[in-house]
Amino acid sequence: MLYLMIQAVLFGVGLIAILATPLSQQAFTLIPLVTLATAALSVPLAWKLAPRVRAVG
Structure with a gap:
């Protein structure tokens, strides 16, 4: 969900x-x-932000 x-x-x-x-x-x-660049850049950003989002919630 965060990736999207x-x-x-x-x-x-x-x-x-x-x-x-x-x-x-x-x-x-x-x-x-x-479109291709954002698809590629969103993966590492979502991977990095996901633990922080889970820690807050």
Whole structure:
């Protein structure tokens, strides 16, 4: 569950960074790259944050 939330936030930040800047001209190539990058980055972040979330709750 934590993985999905982290990926959603990272994807939103990446998408806004693409669409709100001049990079929007290359959106068709950059959006799939952002999707793959957020999927890859979310795994270690969720793995690192999960014990902290369990300790709090």
